Amino acid sequence: MFAEFKHTLRRMRGQMIGWGIGLALYGLMMVSFFDTIADIAGFEELIASYPQELLAFFGDMMAITTPAGYIDIYYCTYMQIIIGIFAVGVGASLLVGDEEKGILDLVLAHPVSRTALFWGRWLGFVAATAVILLVSWLSWVIPSGRSGMELTWIEFLRPFLPLFAELLVFGTLALLFSMLLPSVRMAGMASGGLLVANYLLIGLANINKDLESAIKFTPLHYYQGGDAVTELNWGWLAGLLAVSAVFALLAWWRFQRRDIRVGGEGGWRLPSLWLPFRRRAGTKREA
Amino acid sequence: MSDIVIDVQDLTKSYGRVRAVRDIDLKVRRGEIFGYLGPNGAGKTTTMRCLLDLIRPDGGTVRVLGLDPQADPVAVQARAGYLPGELRLDPNMTVEGALRYFNALRGNKVDWGFVRQLAERLDLDLKPIIKNLSHGNKQKVGVVQALMHRPELLLLDEPTLGLDPLMQREVLRLLAEAQAEGATVFFASHILSEVQAAAERVAIIREGVIVEVAETASLINRAMRRATIRFKQAVDIGPLANVPGVTVLSQDDGTSVLLQVEGEMDGLIKALAAFPVSDFETERPSLEEIFLAYYEAGDEEGN
Numbered sequence: 001m002f003a004e005f006k007h008t009l010r011r012m013r014g015q016m017i018g019w020g021i022g023l024a025l026y027g028l029m030m031v032s033f034f035d036t037i038a039d040i041a042g043f044e045e046l047i048a049s050y051p052q053e054l055l056a057f058f059g060d061m062m063a064i065t066t067p068a069g070y071i072d073i074y075y076c077t078y079m080q081i082i083i084g085i086f087a088v089g090v091g092a093s094l095l096v097g098d099e100e101k102g103i104l105d106l107v108l109a110h111p112v113s114r115t116a117l118f119w120g121r122w123l124g125f126v127a128a129t130a131v132i133l134l135v136s137w138l139s140w141v142i143p144s145g146r147s148g149m150e151l152t153w154i155e156f157l158r159p160f161l162p163l164f165a166e167l168l169v170f171g172t173l174a175l176l177f178s179m180l181l182p183s184v185r186m187a188g189m190a191s192g193g194l195l196v197a198n199y200l201l202i203g204l205a206n207i208n209k210d211l212e213s214a215i216k217f218t219p220l221h222y223y224q225g226g227d228a229v230t231e232l233n234w235g236w237l238a239g240l241l242a243v244s245a246v247f248a249l250l251a252w253w254r255f256q257r258r259d260i261r262v263g264g265e266g267g268w269r270l271p272s273l274w275l276p277f278r279r280r281a282g283t284k285r286e287a
Numbered sequence: 288m289s290d291i292v293i294d295v296q297d298l299t300k301s302y303g304r305v306r307a308v309r310d311i312d313l314k315v316r317r318g319e320i321f322g323y324l325g326p327n328g329a330g331k332t333t334t335m336r337c338l339l340d341l342i343r344p345d346g347g348t349v350r351v352l353g354l355d356p357q358a359d360p361v362a363v364q365a366r367a368g369y370l371p372g373e374l375r376l377d378p379n380m381t382v383e384g385a386l387r388y389f390n391a392l393r394g395n396k397v398d399w400g401f402v403r404q405l406a407e408r409l410d411l412d413l414k415p416i417i418k419n420l421s422h423g424n425k426q427k428v429g430v431v432q433a434l435m436h437r438p439e440l441l442l443l444d445e446p447t448l449g450l451d452p453l454m455q456r457e458v459l460r461l462l463a464e465a466q467a468e469g470a471t472v473f474f475a476s477h478i479l480s481e482v483q484a485a486a487e488r489v490a491i492i493r494e495g496v497i498v499e500v501a502e503t504a505s506l507i508n509r510a511m512r513r514a515t516i517r518f519k520q521a522v523d524i525g526p527l528a529n530v531p532g533v534t535v536l537s538q539d540d541g542t543s544v545l546l547q548v549e550g551e552m553d554g555l556i557k558a559l560a561a562f563p564v565s566d567f568e569t570e571r572p573s574l575e576e577i578f579l580a581y582y583e584a585g586d587e588e589g590n
Contacts (some may be wrong), residue, residue, distance in 0.1 A: 003388075003391035004391055004392075006391075007388055007391070011377070011379075097514070101375055102371075102373055102374075102375030103375045103376065103377055103428060105336075105341060105373075105375070106369070106371055106374065106376070106429075106432075107392070108339075108341055108364075109339050109341065109364055109366040109367075109369035109371070110364055110389060110392040111361045111362075111365035111393060111394070112361070112364075112392045113360070113361050114360075234377065235384050257343075259341070259342040259343060260336075260341045260342065262332075262336075262371070262373060
């Protein structure tokens with residue numbers, strides 16, 4: 001399992017470097033802008049003049065001049081989607097990507113159990129996600145002393161933990177879908193679509209209270225965002241981690257029992273649905 | 288220790304409505320080179336992948352090295368070397384990186400000196416990135432990774448695919464050396480000459496069914512050949528047509544004749560001693576023609 005974990009990290013180093021640098025530059029830039037934005041005269045009045053629906057969709061935008069509100073609006077609200085693209089993409093192709101390329105066939109012919117391969121790669125994904133978020137967190141913590149963002153390193157850390165858990169949920173969901181759907185692309189589209197739909201639903205629920213009961217069954221309802229700066233909801237965090245663990249166990253269970261496909265060998269289509277009006281293969285329509 | 292290394296009984300595997308293999312029975316003895324012969328899509332790869340638990344059979348039993356691959360796949364894989372028919376490697380790794388990764392999956396037990404020796408014999412540079420390699424060089428990487436841990440059992444799907452004739456010969460030599468060290472070699476191929484050169488026994492699979500398991504020599508002798516004979520002057524070819532196993536396919540004004548010969552050539556060559564021969568060419572038929580010859584022979588026996 002360790003060999004596969006190391007191999008996964010080695011293969012993901014380009015993504016870690018790319019995402020890490022991008023998020024670090026973004027963090028440095030946003031920290032340096034904090035004082036300017038907080039000191040703009042009449043900024044709160046400007047925000048208050050926005051349409052109420054828009055303000056409700058994005059949450060408490062009036063808190064933007066506080067460090068917690070600033071992180072929430074300029075990081076936590078968007079990054080669940082932006083880094084979510086990374087998580088969904090990696091999760092969907094973690095095993096099935098190699099299967100579609102025909103690489104997995106040879107790997108699994110070596111003395112590595114499917115269990116070791118699965119968990120080695122999944123842990124590689126978890127570690128890569130953690131490294132990206134760690135770099136991103138450092139880019140907020142390190143320059144914060146020179147800005148008015150008077151938060152401790154642990155206060156900065158707290159909103160990154162729910163984000164980490166949320167990325168695990170959707171990344172592992174993509175992995176599970178890749179075990180059930182015929183291709184990486186479909187798994188990525190399905191899980192990415194659910195992520196975006198959940199994001200929109202949460203925003204709409206702030207406008208339409210009738211949707212509140214529905215969002216309780218969605219993962220992003222339990223994503224704290226910038227609110228975690230002041231107090232982390234450990235129950236929600238544990239819940240998100242537990243959900244991703246369940247998804248991972250289901251994906252592992254499925255991976256244990258399925259054929260490893262190679263191109264042209266079948267199994268790429270969804271199981272055909274039986275339709276009463278569909279002719280059976282090999283039968284001819286009566287004249 | 289059992290003398291049977293691969294023991295397959297009633298193996299059946301379907302992909303949806305397509306029955307890839309049906310009720311296959313196969314026994315491969317310890318220390319032999321066994322050829323698995325059939326056209327593309329016949330079920331060779333499916334059989335081989337069932338032996339390594341890459342796919343699960345719908346029916347039948349499989350035992351490899353005395354083990355059930357479904358119950359203990361890692362134990363089977365640790366003692367086997369596999370070369371897939373459609374070899375795909377991580378394109379961004381170097382050759383050495385890929386081989387070291389496979390070594391890590393085997394618990395870093397491989398003698399790296401032996402890897403270098405194999406690479407040298409196959410004229411394979413370990414430094415390039417896989418995506419920059421030609422098809423033939425990628426195949427060499429596949430051959431090296433299959434052999435590098437000196438496995439007890441080699442499962443090779445089209446091992447010489449894409450290699451030039453010199454390298455093909457070198458690979459067959461490596462297989463013979465592995466056999467001499469005690470390994471059993473089970474290799475699938477659709478190239479008759481390759482099977483003829485390497486295998487002691489051969490199974491023929493067609494449309495998912497094994498139609499013959501035979502000594503290679505017996506299969507070759509059963510195969511038809513075509514012989515084109517040109518004479519210095521017009522002759523009466525009647526005596527040639529009467530040679531057992533010889534059929535006249537066509538003739539041109541008595542100066543040349545195209546014959547089909549079943550079995551050994553000895554009778555024909557002796558008969559030709561009485562003719563003024565200027566040229567004599569023989570040609571092996573395609574695998575498909577051998578299959579047809581086999582089926583026709585089978586039908587005749589049945590009748």
